[in-house]
Amino acid sequence: MRRADRLFQIVQFLRSRRVTTARWFSEVLEISERTVYRDIQDLMASGVPIEGEAGVGYVIRRGYDLPPLMFTRDEITALTLGARIVNSWADPGLAKAAQSVLSKVETVLPDPLKGALDQTRLFSPLVQISAQVAAFMGELRRAVDCSNKVVISYKRADGADSRRTIWPLGLFFWGTVWTLGAWCELRQAFRNFRLDRINTLQVCNELYPNESGRTLEAMIAYEENRMNDDQTM
Numbered sequence: 001m002r003r004a005d006r007l008f009q010i011v012q013f014l015r016s017r018r019v020t021t022a023r024w025f026s027e028v029l030e031i032s033e034r035t036v037y038r039d040i041q042d043l044m045a046s047g048v049p050i051e052g053e054a055g056v057g058y059v060i061r062r063g064y065d066l067p068p069l070m071f072t073r074d075e076i077t078a079l080t081l082g083a084r085i086v087n088s089w090a091d092p093g094l095a096k097a098a099q100s101v102l103s104k105v106e107t108v109l110p111d112p113l114k115g116a117l118d119q120t121r122l123f124s125p126l127v128q129i130s131a132q133v134a135a136f137m138g139e140l141r142r143a144v145d146c147s148n149k150v151v152i153s154y155k156r157a158d159g160a161d162s163r164r165t166i167w168p169l170g171l172f173f174w175g176t177v178w179t180l181g182a183w184c185e186l187r188q189a190f191r192n193f194r195l196d197r198i199n200t201l202q203v204c205n206e207l208y209p210n211e212s213g214r215t216l217e218a219m220i221a222y223e224e225n226r227m228n229d230d231q232t233m
Helices: 003-016 022-029 033-045 073-089 092-108 131-146 216-232
Strands: 050-053 057-060 148-155 161-173 178-184 189-194 198-207
Touching: 003 022, 003 033, 003 057, 022 033, 033 050, 073 092, 092 131, 131 148, 131 161, 131 178, 131 198, 161 189, 161 216, 178 216, 189 216
Parallel strands: none
Antiparallel strands: 050 057, 148 161, 148 198, 161 178, 178 189
16 A cells, blocks of 8 residues: 555544554554554644554544545546546456546545536446456556566467567557557567457566666657658658
């Protein structure tokens, strides 16, 4: 859990309970009591009216509420549409996270705007991606985040099968198709792989280096230059 999420949870628990001990927070949030004490001190320093002391417990001043997040209706519409697109076209883990974001936003919206989430009239057709692509996407997201090399068995556009060791750099959505941008060890060049053409996938324990010229930024610059060259021909 990110620290910002943890601090938010601590405030929410204090608002809904009476005296709460550091040990209780430690067990529920799965952190050390020392971390709880540090978080409480940071919240108090930021102006949250928490009272109490170590070994006794903590309470929050009655009536305290988190300041509402201020969103315009267009911003709420953008959040809702984005979550719906993710729910339709991403893997289950990311879809669940998108719904969680909307739930968190709804809890802190001012009453006049709470209904705006459900009133959004922009939709994404619920055309679920295949179970295999969804599974691959979840694995590849983690590989991208952790810089793991990946070995794939891939069906090329000409129908031939190919086995590649790649450095996964980023996932791209093209309206109906997901592709993986990667550095290919076989071709020693950037390549884009359609997820629906990947037959098998193995995430390696070996990490790839953050090597100049083989990063996501370098790949994006390469693709932009290639498109510009095509337009000037």
